[in-house]
Amino acid sequence: MSISSKVMGRLTRYRALLTEYFPKDKLHVFSHELATMMGFSASQVRRDLMCLGYFGVPRYGYEVKELIHHINDVLDASKVHHVAVVGAGNLGRALMSFLGSRRATLKIVAAFDDDPQLANRLINGVPCYAMDRAEEIMKHQGITIAILCVPGSAAQRVTDRLVIAGIKGILNFAPVPIRIPVGIALEEIDVTSALERVAFYTTSRTGTPKKRRNSPQE
Amino acid sequence: MSISSKVMGRLTRYRALLTEYFPKDKLHVFSHELATMMGFSASQVRRDLMCLGYFGVPRYGYEVKELIHHINDVLDASKVHHVAVVGAGNLGRALMSFLGSRRATLKIVAAFDDDPQLANRLINGVPCYAMDRAEEIMKHQGITIAILCVPGSAAQRVTDRLVIAGIKGILNFAPVPIRIPVGIALEEIDVTSALERVAFYTTSRTGTPKKRRNSPQE
DNA sequence: CCTGAAATGTGAATCCATTCACATCGTTCA
DNA sequence: TGAACGATGTGAATGGATTCACATTTCAGG
Ligand SMILES: NC(=O)c1ccc[n+]([C@@H]2O[C@H](COP(=O)([O-])OP(=O)(O)OC[C@H]3O[C@@H](n4cnc5c(N)ncnc54)[C@H](O)[C@@H]3O)[C@@H](O)[C@H]2O)c1
Ligand SMILES: NC(=O)c1ccc[n+]([C@@H]2O[C@H](COP(=O)([O-])OP(=O)(O)OC[C@H]3O[C@@H](n4cnc5c(N)ncnc54)[C@H](O)[C@@H]3O)[C@@H](O)[C@H]2O)c1
Numbered sequence: 001m002s003i004s005s006k007v008m009g010r011l012t013r014y015r016a017l018l019t020e021y022f023p024k025d026k027l028h029v030f031s032h033e034l035a036t037m038m039g040f041s042a043s044q045v046r047r048d049l050m051c052l053g054y055f056g057v058p059r060y061g062y063e064v065k066e067l068i069h070h071i072n073d074v075l076d077a078s079k080v081h082h083v084a085v086v087g088a089g090n091l092g093r094a095l096m097s098f099l100g101s102r103r104a105t106l107k108i109v110a111a112f113d114d115d116p117q118l119a120n121r122l123i124n125g126v127p128c129y130a131m132d133r134a135e136e137i138m139k140h141q142g143i144t145i146a147i148l149c150v151p152g153s154a155a156q157r158v159t160d161r162l163v164i165a166g167i168k169g170i171l172n173f174a175p176v177p178i179r180i181p182v183g184i185a186l187e188e189i190d191v192t193s194a195l196e197r198v199a200f201y202t203t204s205r206t207g208t209p210k211k212r213r214n215s216p217q218e
Numbered sequence: 219m220s221i222s223s224k225v226m227g228r229l230t231r232y233r234a235l236l237t238e239y240f241p242k243d244k245l246h247v248f249s250h251e252l253a254t255m256m257g258f259s260a261s262q263v264r265r266d267l268m269c270l271g272y273f274g275v276p277r278y279g280y281e282v283k284e285l286i287h288h289i290n291d292v293l294d295a296s297k298v299h300h301v302a303v304v305g306a307g308n309l310g311r312a313l314m315s316f317l318g319s320r321r322a323t324l325k326i327v328a329a330f331d332d333d334p335q336l337a338n339r340l341i342n343g344v345p346c347y348a349m350d351r352a353e354e355i356m357k358h359q360g361i362t363i364a365i366l367c368v369p370g371s372a373a374q375r376v377t378d379r380l381v382i383a384g385i386k387g388i389l390n391f392a393p394v395p396i397r398i399p400v401g402i403a404l405e406e407i408d409v410t411s412a413l414e415r416v417a418f419y420t421t422s423r424t425g426t427p428k429k430r431r432n433s434p435q436e
Numbered sequence: 437c438c439t440g441a442a443a444t445g446t447g448a449a450t451c452c453a454t455t456c457a458c459a460t461c462g463t464t465c466a
Numbered sequence: 467t468g469a470a471c472g473a474t475g476t477g478a479a480t481g482g483a484t485t486c487a488c489a490t491t492t493c494a495g496g
Contacts, residue, residue, distance in 0.1 A: 006453070008418055012411040013395070021370055021394045030473070038395050043455060046475065058473040059463050081417045090312035095409070097308050106413060144420055147413070152239055169420030171413055176239045177231070177256050185419035187412045191313070193230040194405045195324060195365070195389055199299045200226055201403035202362055202387030224483070248443070261485060264445065276444040276491045 003051050003074065010048050013038065015071045018064055030061040080105050081169075082143045086158060087150035088113040088128050091173060095147060096124040109141050131158075135165035144168040152176040221269050221292065228266050231256065233289045236282055248279040298323050299387075300361045304376060305368035306331040306346050309391060313365060314342040327359050349376075353383035362386040370394040 017037060018029075031049070032042040049062065054070040056062035072078070083099075085092045088111045099108050111128040113119070119130040129137050137143070146167050150158050155174035162170065169185035172178055175192050235255060236247070249267070250260040267280065272288040274280035290296070301317075303310045306329045317326050329346040331337070337348040347355050355361070364385050368376050373392035380388065387403035390396055393410050 004452080005415070009411060009415055012414040012418075013408060016393055016408075016410060017395070032473090036397075039397060041455070042473095043457095043476095044453090046473095047454075050475070056474060057463085058461050058475090059471080061473075075414065075418055076421050079417075079421055081420065083413075090315050094308040094312045098409070099413070102410060103414070106417060145413075145416055169416040171416050175234055177235070179254075179257065185416050187416050189407060189409065189412055190231065190234075191316070191407065192234060192320060193227060194407055195301070195317070195363075196230040196293065196321075197223070197227055198363055198387040198389050198403050198405045199297075199324060200230075200293055202299065203294050203297055222482080250443085259485070260443095261446095261487095262483090264443095265484075268445070274444060275493090277442055277493050279443075 007048050007051060008075075010038075010044075011051075011071050011075060014045075014048070015068060015075070018068050018071075022064065027064055028061040029064055029067070031056070033061075077103075077105050080107065081145050082107055082109045082141055083145045083147060084109065084134075084138065084143045085111040085126065085147045085149060086113075086134075086162065087148065087154075088115075088118050088123055089149060092147075092149040093124055095149065096126045100125055106145075110137055110143060112137075131161070134161060138165050138167070146170050148172045148174055148178070150174060225266050225269060226293070228256075228262075229269075229289050229293060232263075232266070233286060233293070236286050236289075240282065245282055246279040247282055247285070249274070251279075295321075295323050298325065299363050300325055300327045300359055301363045301365060302327065302352075302356065302361045303329040303344065303365045303367060304331075304352075304380065305366065305372075306333075306336050306341055307367060310365075310367035311342055313367065314344045318343055324363075328355055328361060330355075349379070352379060356383050356385070364388050366390045366392055366396070368392060 014034060017034070022029075030042075031045040034045045035042040038045070049056070049067070052067075052070040052074055054062075054066055083106055085096055085108060088096070092111060092113075096108055096111065099106065108126055111118075111123055111126050112131050112134050113128055114131040116130065118128045121128050144167070146162050146169070148155060148158065148162075148170055152174045155172065155176050155178050159170065159172075159178045159180060163180055163184065167184065170178070170180065170187075172186065172188045173191070175190050177188065178186070180186055232252060235252070240247075248260075249263040252263045253260040256263070267274070267285070270285075270288040270292055272280075272284055301324055303314055303326060306314075310329060310331075314326055314329065317324065326344055329336075329341055329344050330349050330352050331346055332349040334348065336346045339346050362385070364380050364387070366373060366376065366380075366388055370392045373390065373394050373396050377388065377390075377396045377398060381398060381402065385402065388396070388398065388405075390404065390406045391409070393408050395406065396404070398404055
């Protein structure tokens with residue numbers, strides 16, 4: 001039974017909630033508690049948790065510790081990924097400082113930028129290299145994932161170079177869709193589009209989309 | 219015929235592509251061209267464009283100018299929204315500089331922060347105010363949308379204050395789900411979760427989710 | 437003017453995600 | 467101990483979104 005992308009996304013959010021924003025003294029949790037905290041329905045939570053191979057007990061709920069442990073298993077949290085930020089501008093730097101302190105399994109180990117001013121410096125604790133050393137450094141450091149923070153006009157070009165250098169996954173912040181060969185993972189975060197979506201539903205239009213209370217990721 | 223949230227999201231991206239990253243000399247575009255550029259299927263593009271009330275001509279495609287114009291109509295681009303960034307930290311500041319130069323209909327007119335150091339200063343061209351002046355300034359400036367960039371631990375508390383102050387839409391960057399009353403628009407962008415999704419599909423697992431080439435927003 | 441090629445618009449089919457509804461089970465309390 | 471309660475796990479129903487497939491339209495070329 002393969003695990004759908006939607007479910008995957010929610011599993012990561014359950015985990016974040018449980019590990020970081022959950023009362024430490026609560027040892028058990030009910031599906032309907034998770035549901036109201038996350039903003040979706042109890043049966044959806046139960047469905048999602050079904051893929052874990054861990055089962056709650058009726059009348060008692062799920063053991064928080066076990067839940068986290070099994071989500072880790074499914075999400076393969078044991079595997080460490082080395083990550084590079086590509087484009088050390090405003091956003092890139094914000095991400096470096098933000099992600100530096102996060103999950104130990106996702107390590108930001110390098111930044112790349114074609115601005116010569118930035119090369120060979122430490123930025124927010126991350127060493128920054130010239131773009132033309134990307135392949136060398138990636139190989140050497142075992143970097144598999146890139147966070148793309150270059151201007152939209154350069155996004156496809158830079159992507160192509162990363163692909164040649166052997167990247168395996170890309171998180172794209174440039175507000176333009178990029179094309180990559182099959183076999184490479186890609187997620188896109190389009191901030192402008194998200195803001196425009198909010199604006200659309202904010203206009204005195206009748207309510208939010210459907211009756212959903214929390215929005216999907218994306 | 220109401221327009222679904224999914225379609226909405228894609229319309230904003232078609233528009234961005236056509237207005238900003240499209241050859242100026244191309245006057246017409248085919249559904250299959252848009253499709254490959256965006257990374258989805260031609261029939262999906264045609265479905266999406268059906269809601270516009272504008273029709274392409276067979277053998278000729280869609281007129282780019284008309285397309286943009288009709289998307290603007292549907293997305294209500296004529297209405298101007300005043301936006302506040304709440305939490306003028308690393309991310310907040312990056313967003314201010316980024317969005318300052320963007321769509322004229324979404325204007326960043328203020329920032330709020332509870333750090334007294336930041337109050338009453340201009341940050342990236344945006345005036346920053348103390349948190350307790352939020353209600354006053356929001357009323358005065360006609361602010362309807364907030365971009366939430368405060369730490370997760372403060373997110374719900376700050377949200378509640380914004381709601382009381384009369385906010386109509388929120389774009390939440392804090393990595394924790396927030397709850398709001400019905401009638402207020404909400405979009406969440408969870409960067410950590412997105413990165414974890416990339417990592418999940420990056421692991422030598424068999425390919426990306428399904429056979430999709432570009433990922434959904436969000 | 438007529439024919440063929442190529443793209444559109446859309447009903448129907450398919451696929452996927454979410455919700456419903458309820459049998460089942462473990463816990464608690466009398 | 468046993469009965470009643472309250473939560474789980476899940477088959478079936480529902481609802482949406484995507485894709486298929488094709489009739490229809492338009493243009494180019496002879
Ligand atoms: N700033 C934000 O909050 C924000 C939010 C969402 C999306 N974005 C997007 O993220 C991207 C970066 O935004 P930013 O605000 O950090 O811009 P920025 O101008 O501050 O930074 C861009 C960086 O990319 C580098 N760069 C440019 N071309 C390059 C190339 N070919 N190879 C390597 N590096 C190159 C530049 O030297 C610069 O350091 C843009 O596409 C923007 O649309 C930014
Ligand atoms: N930095 C990033 O790239 C990034 C990316 C994704 C998500 N986020 C999220 O965005 C949020 C902000 O991240 P950041 O890196 O900018 O953090 P930061 O610490 O740089 O900035 C947080 C800002 O919020 C202000 N603040 C704190 N409590 C407040 C309150 N109660 N009311 C008003 N203002 C308050 C602080 O004074 C500070 O200026 C966090 O939730 C983080 O998880 C950050």
